[in-house]
Amino acid sequence: xxxxxxxxxxxxxxxxxxxxxxxxxxxxxxxxxxxxxxxxxxxxxxxxxxxxxxxxxxxxxxxxxxxxxxxxxxxxxxxxxxxxxxxxxxxxxxxxxxxxxxxxxxxxxxxxxxxxxxxxxxxxxxxxxxxxxxxxxxxxxxxxxxxxxxxxxxxxxxxxxxxxxxxxxxxxxxxxxxxxxxxxxxxxxxxxxxxxxxxxx
Numbered sequence: 554x555x556x557x558x559x560x561x562x563x564x565x566x567x568x569x570x571x572x573x574x575x576x577x578x579x580x581x582x583x584x585x586x587x588x589x590x591x592x593x594x595x596x597x598x599x600x601x602x603x604x605x606x607x608x609x610x611x612x613x614x615x616x617x618x619x620x621x622x623x624x625x626x627x628x629x630x631x632x633x634x635x636x637x638x639x640x641x642x643x644x645x646x647x648x649x650x651x652x653x654x655x656x657x658x659x660x661x662x663x664x665x666x667x668x669x670x671x672x673x674x675x676x677x678x679x680x681x682x683x684x685x686x687x688x689x690x691x692x693x694x695x696x697x698x699x700x701x702x703x704x705x706x707x708x709x710x711x712x713x714x715x716x717x718x719x720x721x722x723x724x725x726x727x728x729x730x731x732x733x734x735x736x737x738x739x740x741x742x743x744x745x746x747x748x749x750x751x752x753x754x
Contacts (some may be wrong), residue, residue: 562591562592562593562594563591563592563593564589564590564591564593564596564659565588565589565590565591566587566588566589566652566655566656566659566674567586567587567588567652568585568586568587568588568648568649568651568652568655569585569586569588569648570585570586571583571584571585571644571645571647571648572584572585572604573638574606581638582606582607582608582638583606583607583638583644583647584604584605584606585604585605585606585648585651586602586603586604587602587603587604587605587655587674588600588601588602589601589602589674589675593665595665595666595671596671596675597671597675597695597696597699597700598675598699598700598703601674601675601699601702601703603673603674603675603676603677603702604677605673607629607632607647607651609673609680610629610651610654611629611632612680613669613670613673613680614626614629614654616667616669616684617658617664617667617669617670620667620669621663621664621667624661624663624664626658626664627653627654627657627658628654629650629651629654630646630647630649630650630651630654655674658670668686668687668695669683669684669687671695671699672686672687672695672698672699675699675702675703676698676699676701676702677702678698678702686698
């Protein structure tokens with residue numbers, strides 16, 4: 554008799570480190586770091602880290618729902634007119650809601666097969682670029698986009714070494730990119746930690 558032990562698949566997702574970003578002189582928004590650690594065959598990268606804002610979560614839910622009509626998707630935290638981004642309780646309540654939303658989605662095999670979800674979690678592409686990529690209107694495939702982002706995000710697995718030798722190179726803050734694959738500088742690395750537990754309280 555041959556016994557084959559199948560490794561239990563897992564996906565760990567953390568939504569953390571809310572930061573206020575200035576859109577222009579009048580408008581600001583909060584984005585959140587999404588950390589993924591997994592051994593699932595569904596994922597191109599086993600660890601990744603991106604930053605997303607609330608309205609991108611709204612877009613993701615709408616697209617997933619339109620492609621999986623028979624599934625009742627979990628709700629996002631409600632968008633209240635009283636949300637105050639200077640109120641730590643409001644921000645953390647939303648962060649928790651976004652994490653619960655992703656945790657539930659990542660348990661569904663049908664939703665896991667949607668390329669938009671993977672681009673959302675493992676690249677910094679905008680919703681428009683994600684849509685174009687999934688519909689085959691870009692020169693790069695979904696896997697290309699994820700690999701390209703990972704190579705731009707080199708600091709993730711060897712963050713401390715890169716930080717020591719790359720400190721002098723990190724003087725470009727531009728988010729423009731000629732590749733069409735999102736930010737091309739170190740600002741995309743979003744300070745991920747190899748240990749997922751460090752920033753959750």
